[in-house]
Amino acid sequence: MDAINVEGVAKRYGPVRAIEHASLRVPAGQVVAVLGPNGAGKSTLIGMMLGLVAPDAGQVELLGQTPAEAAARGLVGAMIQQGELVPNLTVREVVGFVRGLYPESMPLDEVLELAGLTDLARRRTGRLSGGQTQRVRFAMAVAGAPRILVLDEPTAALDVEARRAFWMAIRRYAEGGRTVLFATHHLEEADENADRVVVVSRGRIVADATPAEIKRRAGGRTVRFRLGDQPAVGLEGLPQVTAVEVGGGFVTLHTADPDTVVASLYSTGLTIRDLEITTPALEDAFISLTAGGPAC
Numbered sequence: 001m002d003a004i005n006v007e008g009v010a011k012r013y014g015p016v017r018a019i020e021h022a023s024l025r026v027p028a029g030q031v032v033a034v035l036g037p038n039g040a041g042k043s044t045l046i047g048m049m050l051g052l053v054a055p056d057a058g059q060v061e062l063l064g065q066t067p068a069e070a071a072a073r074g075l076v077g078a079m080i081q082q083g084e085l086v087p088n089l090t091v092r093e094v095v096g097f098v099r100g101l102y103p104e105s106m107p108l109d110e111v112l113e114l115a116g117l118t119d120l121a122r123r124r125t126g127r128l129s130g131g132q133t134q135r136v137r138f139a140m141a142v143a144g145a146p147r148i149l150v151l152d153e154p155t156a157a158l159d160v161e162a163r164r165a166f167w168m169a170i171r172r173y174a175e176g177g178r179t180v181l182f183a184t185h186h187l188e189e190a191d192e193n194a195d196r197v198v199v200v201s202r203g204r205i206v207a208d209a210t211p212a213e214i215k216r217r218a219g220g221r222t223v224r225f226r227l228g229d230q231p232a233v234g235l236e237g238l239p240q241v242t243a244v245e246v247g248g249g250f251v252t253l254h255t256a257d258p259d260t261v262v263a264s265l266y267s268t269g270l271t272i273r274d275l276e277i278t279t280p281a282l283e284d285a286f287i288s289l290t291a292g293g294p295a296c
């Protein structure tokens with residue numbers, strides 16, 4: 001049984017089609033990034049997964065149950081963008097309260113340690129920084145030891161160091177077959193932390209693959225080198241070369257198969273200098289996959 005099964009969901013807000021017919025199956029144990037620009041529909045899709053937004057069409061199952069049933073049984077934990085913490089309670093009290101709502105929760109000290117809150121346990125939540133508040137939200141999301149964890153832009157308020165610590169905690173949580181799905185605009189975050197990247201653009205899933213596959217689909221690779229005074233003729237006829245650019249003293253060959261291109265390049269007898277093979281950054285892949293911008 002899949003951890004998450006989204007089948008043909010759609011949601012409109014007046015004239016805006018926030019999500020148009022999206023389907024997604026996530027097996028247990030995967031860490032999935034939902035990547036897309038502002039307004040792409042990520043929060044709407046996540047809201048439908050959590051039962052917070054009613055789809056106009058289609059359905060969602062979490063471990064074979066409706067989102068409401070899964071939430072009632074403590075199978076799903078969530079960190080969403082809205083919501084204030086109760087300011088006059090300590091971190092330990094807030095997390096302990098949430099933990100007490102679940103049938104099979106994690107030991108409180110373990111939750112605090114995982115979220116990096118051990119030293120802040122006695123601090124009142126109204127006196128926390130933005131990053132510390134995010135850690136409390138994370139602790140609340142995992143306190144019930146849910147099998148599925150859903151996070152909507154969880155690192156939005158965090159600096160680089162806090163981000164790194166946060167992702168280490170998520171990876172630890174995902175160990176042992178738990179499923180994590182998170183929304184992000186941060187390409188490097190999807191690349192570094194997910195097994196699979198689902199790209200959403202203008203309410204549609206436009207790509208669903210590993211980060212490496214997304215880069216490959218969006219642009220292939222380039223083989224770049226200097227030819228000196230030798231003429232750059234016949235290079236477009238080499239096997240697997242899809243385009244040739246000459247400029248700035250360099251020749252750039254575009255290809256999906258750089259190994260074949262390099263082998264055939266050396267067999268031409270040309271003197272090749274400063275050869276390098278490059279892969280486009282995930283950022284470039286993302287821009288070309290989501291070309292067209294947000295839905296409204």
Ligand SMILES: Nc1ncnc2c1ncn2[C@@H]1O[C@H](COP(=O)(O)OP(=O)(O)OP(=O)(O)O)[C@@H](O)[C@H]1O
Pocket residue numbers: 013016017018036037038039040041042043044045185295296
């Ligand atoms: N409650 C609502 N009422 C009206 N329009 C809405 C509502 N919620 C979302 N939308 C619109 O639906 C579209 C998708 O929004 P959504 O918040 O799902 O995108 P997102 O990818 O999560 O964006 P962001 O990264 O900025 O959070 C946007 O055009 C947004 O303005």
